[in-house]
Amino acid sequence: MTIDDLKAQNLILFEVISGSRSFGLATETSDTDIKGVFYLPKDKFYGLEYIPQISNETNDIVYYELGRFVELLLKNNPNILEVLASAPDCILYQHPIMQQLTLDLFLSQQTKQTFAHYAMSQIKKAKGLNKKINNPIEVKRKTVLDFCYIIQGQHAYPLTNWLNEKHLDQHLCGLVNVPHSRDLYVLFYDASGDCGYHGIIQHDDSTELCLSSVKEGTPVNAYLSFNRDGFSSHCRDYKAYWQWVAERNEQRYRSNIENGNDFDAKNMMHTIRLLQVAHEIMTKGTITNKCANRDELLAIKNGQLSYDEIINMAESLLADIETESLTSSLPEQPDSTKVLQILVNMRESLYNQYLL
Template sequence: MNWLAQATILKVLWGSRAFGTSDADSDVDVRGICIPPRRYLIGLSHFEQSEDRTNDTVIYSLSKFVNLAMANNPNMLDLLWTRDEDILFIDEYGVELRNHRDLFLSQQVARTYAGYAESQIQRMETHYRWLHEPPSHQPTPEEFGAEPHQRGGVRFPNTHQERAFRAANKHWQNYQKWRAERNPERSALEERHGYDTKHALHLLRLYRMGIEILREGFVHVYRPDAKWLLQVKEGLFTYPELCVLIDDLKAELTAAEATTSLPPVPDRVKIEELLVSLHWNAMQSGRA
């Protein structure tokens, strides 16, 4: 796509380098937004995003970005509130979009940030169990009551037992895949601290950011608590202490949602007007 660079309206550092939690070995992740050529806006051609895995770069179409940001997707909101020092490129269309970023915030952040944090919790808990109580063997059908069938294969006594076997076998396969593909950095953290402290860093960051947004109406991408988060990664809390902290943050997020001044949902009409205006102006100027 030789048009992509010219069509880009915003490009920022993303991930740990934008959060202030990076180290010397951290990837340099980049995210951006573009207004694609007019054939993608009003013609039959379709474009949502471009991924450059070699350079850890993803560029979203403005339309896709707006829809995800309107749903209060945490990864998208980061692009709008990245601090100025971490903006790699921005033009007048990107400035206009960021000038209207408050339109996107709503009470939905309580659900989306908690949801992203919960996915980190689930992975962390699964890995914790695998570290401390790993499955000893691959499950067999016989352990779930299956008997040889006269036509070959096996027959389970009921559907429940068959499903239980399939779930146990899937768990075993996931465990083997995790063992074979463990990230060396994550593996070292787990061995040192007894759980994946990088997952802990991310989930605590997500809860804290969600609480801040609900209370302040602002997304602090570059973390004022970066030093504390890095201490979390280095094992500041035992696993039981972390679980208590998570419960406290869940309660704090619920309380912040109950008292927030943010609207229940973003103003779809105003956001659509912004999107149409940006697209129209880009086409009128020959940019798209």
């Protein structure tokens, strides 16, 4: 099914403007995000074609099947709670039956965890961007040779330096495992190439060292240690960095750089906003989507606050939320039995074509 199918079959129950426009944080370049709720025709719901959500290609427009919507509300999912709490001027359509799902049925102490968990994931993203911007990785990946060291006495010297100093060719080296030792090898060298040694690596893309057959009694040139864990870590970082480069929002990235930010300021703005919403839930038992502190939040988005200032603000909010939760009148969890009965009644009404 597609969004067009939902509209053609009159399956949409709820449709709202979400995101920055619903929070009062929209600027000239802001997109218009749409979220909503639909229900499946009876044959698809009872059959094998259950569809939990439908979206467009960019995920700017997302509709959740009624059961999935209620499931996420029971889990106190931050994004879905905010959809239910949409201000009247952001509601594009609301079927009368949706009036049965009210915010007070779902708000609970769980929000302390769900909002905080989501906020901390945003902080982690910001830290990841901070690391990527300040620690760019060269286009050419390092090779296994860059993680090999020659052992001499109590010291370890980079293999590449050792080879260069001695004017040796790694392809003329032969390696043999040292028994009972992890990633420790005996290194032999044959300047003539007559011994048929396989070298240390075959090519720059190699991920393993080569081993060779060496005659017993051949003089040892050195002992080599391979930092396998360091090489594996580098490969993971390399892949993650260049995948990020390929997929990043270039306009947003350039905006961060131009404002002197080495973190994603937009993510951090939403982190603070989410924590402020969680604080409102704990203290007032409700959600007000329209942000009263628009200027403060946009100042964060525009890079006017430092990373440390934002982190301190987030940590202070987290501490306040924890304190307020101790005296909050919110239940530990929503009354799932009551909510599920409402859901069943809603489906029965929809499938019987009875409009409340």
